[in-house]
Amino acid sequence: MIRNLARLSDETFDAVVIGGGIYGLWTAHALTTRGFSVALLERRDFSGATSFNSLKTVHGGIRALQHGSFADTRQFVRERRALATLAPHLLRVMPFVVPTARHPVRNRTAMRVFLRAYDAVAADRNHGVDPALHLPPSYTVGPRAARALNPLVDPDGLTGAAVWHDYQLHSPERLAIALVRTITEAGAAAANYVEARGLLKHADRVSGVQALDLRTGASFDVRGRLVINASGPWAWQLLASCGIPVDRSSGFSLALNLVLDHPPRPHALGGVSKGRFLFLVPWRDRSILGTSHEGFVQGPDPSPVPADISALLRDGVEAFPHAGLNPASIRLVHRGLLPARPAAATAHGALLKRSIVRDHRADGVPGLLTVAGVRYTTARATAQQAADLCTEILGRPVTPPALAPLAGAAFNGLALYRQQGQGQDRFVARYGTLHTELPADGRDPIAPDIDVTSSEILYAIRREMALTLSDVTLRRTDLAAGGHPGADALRAAASVMAAECGWTTGQTADEIQAVERELTLETPAPSARKPSG
Known part of the structure; x- marks a missing residue:
């Protein structure tokens, strides 16, 4: 690169x-x-x-089938399977658990029938996929098991839960x-x-x-x-x-997800707010709440206002009343603009x-x-x-290419590769087979309670076109992906970059300030935490 x-x-x-x-x-x-x-x-x-804004999930078309679109569901199934072939090291199987109730559509019987139909439509979901990423069949459970799987929703009226499996994308x-x-x-x-x-x-x-x-x-x-x-x-x-x-008439809907300092559950949990599902998804040592679509805009650079963030958090509290969500738990606000048209009945845009x-x-x-x-x-x-x-x-011959793994993803069995690389799990999960290219020196973490190493920063600069401290901390390593890593860690990363790139003291300070501004923009002021150090 x-x-x-x-x-x-x-x-x-x-x-x-x-x-x-x-x-x-x-x-x-x-x-x-x-x-x-x-x-x-x-x-x-x-x-x-x-592209930075997402729930980090790779969907198989459950919602498309709910809307009666067989063709769209099949496309989701194919694309989910393709990604499992192209970059298996970046994925993990993620169970999704949503509550059932005495409801015309969301009742346990209807969901059981629906999930059977979905599994039939997605019968080839594991075809050609590494066994480590095979997706189990969907199923429903009764109220006691539902409370154990999803203790964050209101148990009143809970009749059970529906469970299906998609993938989580470790790092988009x-x-x-x-x-x-x-x-x-x-x-x-x-x-x-x-x-x-x-x-x-x-x-x-x-x-x-x-x-x-x-x-x-x-x-x-x-x-x-x-x-x-x-x-x-x-x-x-x-x-x-x-x-x-x-x-x-074209514009955009502002999509929001909140990265929360909330202990991750083993499953992605669904909860109902205002008649729609929100999800609380485990991600590394945190959870992500989303997704909401706030407002309809026509400019490319809007930022979420506190009211948008507060509205999503309120909906999260309604969906998960036993989660203890509050503004102080917000570590990062992921936002992005998705193509939409104005909807007559609401201020929110209707996604294309x-x-x-x-x-x-x-x-x-x-x-x-x-x-x-x-x-x-x-x-x-x-x-x-x-x-x-x-x-x-251009008048080229049509020769659709076969699926071939992306760089770093050519495994002869993902589970076996992970076993052979014991002690390198974090590097394999991020770099795949390319983890062997990381510089041999600088394998120690750059700061206490931080996993990121100097070798990853040097690799990002030398081999991955990282030009700024923001590139390294937000889009090459895990350092600030879940929120502010602390002033000590930020200074340590900047010091490694400064030595490699020949930055002056002033340039280094400017780079740190740029990351601080970006993280401040991504984090609402009422819940922003002061970095340590």
């Missing part, structure tokens, strides 16, 4: 992908595996913004880096902190991107036969700035039901596509659709 801007400006690529979130990354991967020459540009860092950020590593090893050129400022045109056809290196302020052109606009909330802004027609793959030939702008979506799990499927369209536009 080398940030080679000279190559970006010197070559003409088959496709230039704008956006290093999950949709842009999978699109670049789909094109690269089909033999396209690809350039990937990200204005900030890979897997930031909306590590999945993003695995994708960047995979495409660059296959010949793609990728760079973070490069902003697309406009589109190049030749003979009335889009022919590339006017780019700006945000690190140096240097401008340059990136030429391509096709440009794929996968810039998430900024996609519409880019189109409008280039005079391309934009649906003015289908991903967008728009060929702008229909708008008189050949050479440009826009890709956007709502679901993390099915982003790869949307990318395949976009790659099919690119193949047709």
Whole structure:
């Protein structure tokens, strides 16, 4: 993973992908595996913004089947299975437990019938999947077992619980880096902190991107036969700035998840608030509450207001009255913008039901596509659709590639590999087989009660295009993924980076302040904790 801007400006690529979130990354991967020459540009860092916001779960389409969509359910099942093949070390089997009650739909009998139907639809869920990730059948339990599995909900009226299994994604950020590593090893050129400022045109056809290196302020052109606009909330802004027609009714719903300093349970727990399910999901040594969708906005950069955060927390208290949730337990606020349209009956946006793959030939702008979506799990499927369209536009032979593990995921049995690497479990869970590339020195934690080592920080700088302290602490290592790690740990990480990157004392202080600002932005002031040290 080398940030080679000279190559970006010197070559003409088959496709230039704008956006290093999950949709842009999978699109670049789909094109690269089909033999396209690809350039990937990200204005900030890979897997930031909306892609940083999630419940860390990989769904199998339970909700889609509830809405009667067999086709969507099958897509979720296929994509969940594909991810288990592509990056098994980043996943673990996660049981989901939701309460049943005397309710027309959420009663125990109806849920038992529904889960049997779901298991039939997902009968091939384990086909070709590593045995360590096989998903058990779904089932229901009675009220006593339900109270034992989910003691955080109100037991009044509880008739049992429904239990099914999905995957938890240990680190979406590590999945993003695995994708960047995979495409660059296959010949793609990728760079973070490069902003697309406009589109190049030749003979009335889009022919590339006017780019700006945000690190140096240097401008340059990136030429391509096709440009794929996968810039998430900024996609519409880019189109409008280039005079391309934009649906003015389109906008975004602000999705929120709260990382809580709450002891994790063994299962993901469902609870009902205002007639809908919220989930309290165990994640490392904390829990994540979500997801809520607050408001409808049309700008790409809104931040949640305290009222949004308080509303989600109140709903969490209603759903899980015995969890003891309170503002002081909030360690981090994950937020992101998802494509939506205004809903007449509510101030909240109605999320789009289908991903967008728009060929702008229909708008008189050949050479440009826009890709956007709502679901993390099915982003790869949307990318395949976009790659099919690119193949047709450029007249390439259609040869759908076989699934091949991402960088670091070529295991001959995940459980066996973990046994052979005893004592390396944390590294295997994050880096897979690439953990052997970590520098041999600096394997001790950088601070007390912190797992992250100097070797991981050095590896992020040398091999993973980490340019800032925020890149390292939030998107390469675990250091600040669950909230502020403490001032001592932050200073220790900055010291390692400063020595490697040649930062001055002033630059080091600026980097620490930048992380503090980012963590403050992600954490509401009423519940912000003072870092130790």
